[in-house]
Amino acid sequence: MKFYRIRFAKISWKLTIIYAGIFFLILTLLNISILYGVNYFLMQQAIAQVTDTGDMIIDQFHESGQQKADLVDKDLILGIPSNDNIYVKIVNKHGRIINESAKFNLKIPEKIPVKTNRIAIIQGNLLYQNRIINVKSKSYAYLQVVKSLRNVFHFLKLLAFLMLGAELTGLFIAILSGYIISREVLKPISRITATAQSISIHDLNQRISMLGPKDELMDLATTFNAMIDRLQQSFERQNQFVSDASHELRTPISVIQGYINLLDRWGKEEKAILQESITVIKNEAANMADLIERLLFLARSDSNVHKINRESFWLDEFIDEVYRETRIIADHHQVILEHNEKILFFGDRKLLKQMLRAILDNSIKFTPETGKITIHSLAEGDGVKLVIEDTGIGIPEEEIPHIFNRFYQVDKVRLKTQNGSGLGLAIVKWIVDAHQGAINVKSEIGKGTRVLIILPAVRDIII
Ligand SMILES: Nc1ncnc2c1ncn2[C@@H]1O[C@H](COP(=O)(O)OP(=O)(O)O)[C@@H](O)[C@H]1O
Ligand SMILES: [Mg+2]
Incomplete structure (x- = not known):
């Protein structure tokens, strides 16, 4: 102080x-x-x-x-x-x-x-x-x-003497009034300083009072408050993220613990229990590894350490590769590649693969086995337009704005049998943004969902 x-x-x-x-x-x-x-x-x-x-x-x-x-x-x-x-x-x-x-x-x-x-x-x-x-x-x-x-x-002599007197008096008045005025003018700064000192990670609720004339110091206070707003938001988001992540990790761990206890008690003799436990533990461990992978991805994107490695590649070959993989995974679904234009694209191949995988995983997950999943890849101006459609269960209209939020799942109950953490579309959104693209979801309950992604052409820009 x-x-x-x-x-x-x-x-x-x-x-x-x-x-x-x-x-x-x-x-x-x-x-x-x-x-x-x-x-x-x-x-x-x-x-x-x-x-x-x-x-x-x-x-x-x-x-x-x-x-x-x-x-x-x-x-x-x-x-x-x-x-x-x-x-x-x-x-x-x-x-x-x-x-x-x-x-x-x-x-x-x-x-x-x-x-x-x-x-x-x-x-x-x-x-x-x-x-x-x-x-x-x-x-x-x-x-x-x-x-x-x-x-x-x-x-x-008298004139000089009077002038000197007037000058010294003037100087004294100038110093006094100058000091008082500048002190008054600078007073808000000490207020800002005091507030800044009282703000800590444990108390981000403090703000500088915005009383007084609209001047540079008011601008400073406004800027400062806006900065604290952003800090608070990001801090709260981070907190929420950590607590959601721990919550998500707790479930597979308790399942694994439960099965280990079961094994400990009866599994050594009972072959059926042993087999079931091994299957479940294997699945849960895989889920956990997957979850941790996603969490790390988002944590890295938050701290801006994600590198985007753009390269030129043939998008049609890439889409073909994704299509073939999808057909293997979704062997009961009807997977169709309807349009696949020959396009040379400049982007991060690995990230784009991750993006399409997450969207296609959702389509597979939320579409009955008799359903259809269609992929389109079209040129759109200098960029590309990717569309993934399914004939699945759909998403309620009012839920669509939330599905890109972290850990958001439309109906946790209907997902009970499905695995997932609600992180897939958050990652998709990040990848689309990183490519300066746009994403749009249209869906109808019981009919299906259509995800549209537009990626502009970005050439010779190394990010
Ligand atoms: N193709 C789709 N059909 C129906 N619902 C979907 C589809 N894609 C996403 N959703 C809904 O959006 C939610 C968020 O998706 P996502 O972020 O990928 O999370 P997750 O797949 O882990 O549940 C899903 O839980 C689901 O309710
Ligand atoms: Mg998903």
Whole structure:
């Protein structure tokens, strides 16, 4: 039990981890791209602001006449928007500050790169942009616009932090819900496992309950139940077979025992008893050997170890052989071979002989000695049609469906004098099926019985 629990837990964990992993990956990619996009947007905005501020000052300087004296005028840099964390200074070509805006609350390094034009440089929390200002007297100065990015970076940090928080929360929820859902989904499996464990050869009555949605697990349960049905049927059939077989074997054994006792007591002196006993024991032993032979045949066919050895042979010669043998056995009956077409057939000769023997034995057994037994062998398409008719006692209509069942005999009383075990036609049916054929019995009480067998042609198939 424990073993299965662990395996079951493993599947739901596996599913959970896979789904949570995918979820985490998607969320991370999404967050990274959002952060990257926002960062890019804010940087572009900051650069545009710094450039605009520079443009504005330079434009104003140009408008006022590009005089060197204007560079030190405070008015020049008054127009820069406040609240934007922007600091502006003008440096002459010797590197001395000649004009600057109010510093914002940030330490600006003394040495600021000035030998660049219009290139935005980010240094720590600061964004610099240097511009060259051309003065009328062919001289020049530098304009440096600095923007603090501290707020931007703060914002980005906060955003990243919130996203990470959301991502971890999402991951936790994904793991939890994934585990709960997969556990719920897989619950029926543990039910199936528990039922399967409780099913044993001694209790094949258990079935998996079929409640719940029509899904794959329901299919599994249905398949499983159907399998147990088949197992149960075959197990019950097997049991029935064994008990019927033992029952059938008990009769000849008790007859033999009875006669041996008789012999023991009186047979040594009485010649008549001795002779009778020997005859009966001989018969019963032969019956038993016959019965055991049939039982073994059916047992082998049940376990599918029967080999069918198909070969090509002339059916007409074969039927002729069977006919001659039948005439010897049924020396009081009138045995007629009415049709025997020349047919090359591909089948198991030995099994087909056994099949015809069983049918003809029945006809001999259930037909009075004055009766007639007729054999026909005809071509039917590519296959053959075999018909065996007799003018015997017949079989009641309602019994016909049962005569192929094992140990089934129509009327045990009328058979008292006849030997037989009810296995003959079960074997016949098996042989017909093994040749993919069909068998049909028509009968009328007091008139006779007609057995029709159709065997299709099966060529070049080795079974
Ligand atoms: N030709 C037939 N005429 C009358 N009854 C038949 C004939 N063939 C079969 N049956 C009936 O079918 C039963 C089953 O036949 P079978 O399986 O050969 O068993 P068995 O011959 O050992 O009794 C027989 O017991 C008999 O009642
Ligand atoms: Mg028989």
